Amino acid sequence: MENHVSFNLHQQDAVDWLRSLPDASVDLIVTDPPYESLEKHRRIGTTTRLKNSKASSNAWFQIFPNDRFEDLFTECYRVLKNHRHFYLFCDAETMFVVKPIAEAVGFRFWKPIVWDKQKIGMGYHYRSRYEMILFFEKGKRKLNDLSIADVIECPRIFRGYPTEKPVPVSEILIRQSTQAGELIVDPFMGSGSVGLAALTQGRSFLGNDICSEAVSISQQRLTEFLSPEITILNLL
Numbered sequence: 001m002e003n004h005v006s007f008n009l010h011q012q013d014a015v016d017w018l019r020s021l022p023d024a025s026v027d028l029i030v031t032d033p034p035y036e037s038l039e040k041h042r043r044i045g046t047t048t049r050l051k052n053s054k055a056s057s058n059a060w061f062q063i064f065p066n067d068r069f070e071d072l073f074t075e076c077y078r079v080l081k082n083h084r085h086f087y088l089f090c091d092a093e094t095m096f097v098v099k100p101i102a103e104a105v106g107f108r109f110w111k112p113i114v115w116d117k118q119k120i121g122m123g124y125h126y127r128s129r130y131e132m133i134l135f136f137e138k139g140k141r142k143l144n145d146l147s148i149a150d151v152i153e154c155p156r157i158f159r160g161y162p163t164e165k166p167v168p169v170s171e172i173l174i175r176q177s178t179q180a181g182e183l184i185v186d187p188f189m190g191s192g193s194v195g196l197a198a199l200t201q202g203r204s205f206l207g208n209d210i211c212s213e214a215v216s217i218s219q220q221r222l223t224e225f226l227s228p229e230i231t232i233l234n235l236l
Contacts, residue, residue, distance in 0.1 A: 005181075007195055007205040007222050011215045014187035015068065017208040018075035026079045026206070027182035030173055030194045032089035032165055033064040033072070062210055064188070066097050072187075073098075073105045079185070083139035085177040089115075089165060095132050107136040115169055117156040133173070143176045161191035161217065170197035178203055192218030199225055 010017055014033070064072075076086055086107060090098060099109055113133040120127040133152075152172055157164040174184060174197055184198035189207035195218060198205040205222070209215055 005199050005202055005204045005226070007199065007207065007226075009189075009192075009195075009215055009219055009222075010206075010208040011210065011212055012208055013210055014064070014208060015071045015075055018072070018079055018187055021075075021079045021185075021206075023078055024081045025183070026084070026185045027081060027203075028085055028087075028174065028178045029076050029080060029185050029187075030087045030170055030197075031186045031188050032163065032190065033188045034062065034163070035090055035094040036063055036066045037091055037093040066094075069098050069101045070105065073102045073107065076187075077106050077138060080138045083141040084137075085141060085173075086136040086138065087113075087173050087177075088134040088136070090132050090134060091128075092132060095134060099134065102134075102136055107138060110135040110137060111150060114151045116151055116153045118153060119156065121156065133169075141177070144179075145176060148172065148176060161214070164191050165193045167193050167197045167200070170194045171201055174198055174201045174203060189218055190214050192221045195222050196225060 012020075080086060086102075088098065088102075095112060103109055113135055115131045115133055117129055117131065120129045122128065152169055154166045154169050157166055170193055174194075178184065178201075180202040181204070183204050183206065184194065185206045186194040187208045189195060189209045191214060192207060195205040195207045199222060207218055209218070
């Protein structure tokens, strides 16, 4: 039987938005918060110091401070169904901050997955070529394909939305941790890459971002992907 997928987009603070979702209503969370260490890198010039992304016309996003991760992870844990996974994109510095916080609210930490961007980026001490994807679990759920390595090789996005993630990276995570028809959530959706990955894999998507431009870009991107007869869009 054909799987009808849908998406629903919101513009709100990430924690406040998650608080509006019912308990145990989500099958997977994949997200990339604008973590605090990005602002440090901007100040010293290891990433853009401009108000707009150097690689695009899009405005740089509002930073999510480290002291709010406990509230974020508490809500992520609450909205996830039992025996489900949670993936968090972050840099090596943020990993040491957030891992113990996520464990304290109940998540089991499995390991960092390395996203190999295949080309070096900016930086001073060993220029950056990779990013971490922290793999957390609520309950116990087996991955769908145990042959997948913990290094995902995929080129970075060139001249895209600020810190935009490639759709194929999120597609791997979604295939590993969900079944067709399940619900994927991203409270920091940016340009909607996780949403597009969800739809391409036959999953539905709930997305949120505090930035109106992000919501507009995601709306257009996801609407263009879905054929009219299966699009269900409620933009709040």
